[in-house]
Amino acid sequence: MHFYLEPGGKLSGSIRVPGDKSMSHRSIMLGSIAEGRTAVSGFLEGDDALATLAAFRAMGVGITDPDNGSLTIDGVGLRGLKAPAEVMDVGNSGTSIRLMAGLLSGQTFDSIITGDNSLLRRPMARVITPLSQMGALISSREGCPPLEIRGGRPLTGLHYDLPVASAQVKSSVLLAGLYASGRTSVTEPAPTRDHTERMLTGFGYPVEVADGVISLEGGGRLIGTDIDIPADISSAAFFLVGASIAEGSDLVLEHVGINPTRDGVIRILRAMGADIETMNQGFFV
Secondary structure (H helix, E strand, O other), rough: OOOOEEEEEEEEOOOOOOOOOHHHHHEEEEEEEEEEEEEEEOOOOOOOHHHHHHHHHEEEEEEOOOOOEEEEEEEEEOOOOOOOOOOOEOOOOOHHHHHHHHOOOOOOOEEEEEEEOOEEEEHHHHHHHHHEEEEEEEEEEOEEEEEEOOOOOEEEEOOOEEEOOOOOHHHHHHHHHHHOOOOOEEEOOOOOOOOHHHHHHHHHOEEEEEEEEEEOOOOOOOOOOOOEEOOOOOHHHHHHHHHHHOOOOOEEOOEEEEOOOOHHHHHHHHHHHOOEEEEOHHHHH
């Protein structure tokens, strides 16, 4: 079999790619444990984020069906989640199971999280270890899902040095820290995406960030808010590259999130000579 490639012209116009997946997960999780209503726009209606949505519905949270990326969450507060009637299946979503492990460690009820065959082979020791040090009791299948999380365990804040940079592990520890007594802090060996810290702050929860250490005190409150999820820079990257290499392109990518922990594709393309201009309404390529 042979493939032949020929120049395909140029890319022009304005587009908006789907919403950021990481923020879509966190909007459901934090909106569910906030007090009051949270209105979300730009939600990514993909399988992973919808699995998170279904899990929190199973724990008694009222969440409307997404309508073109918009939904509302009637938060139940930090202590308002209810025991799910059955095992929560998050499909192939590693973000869901790792972040929820931290959040569920602070609940009064037992819970089990499982997933598809691929997820059942993923290692979970990186989150189980620090959560266990905080007092959580989590059973696994040789370090892999399903995870059985025992409720009613008092958690104690700790300082945890991440052995490897991981936004998921960091976030799991911080979410457990919401339910822990005292202070919880995480040190990163290298910067990772900071959506959890930023979004907690957006919900009114104090988070301190200094010299690679992220800290919070347990027992606070999250207040429902409006969340406008930007377009996912990972999805935008395909169009950034395409317009950069197709001569004569003039493309606007609208509403793309330019988090400084995730803008590597822009910096790399600029270093290779791409003409990319960052503006309030998007990228000009």
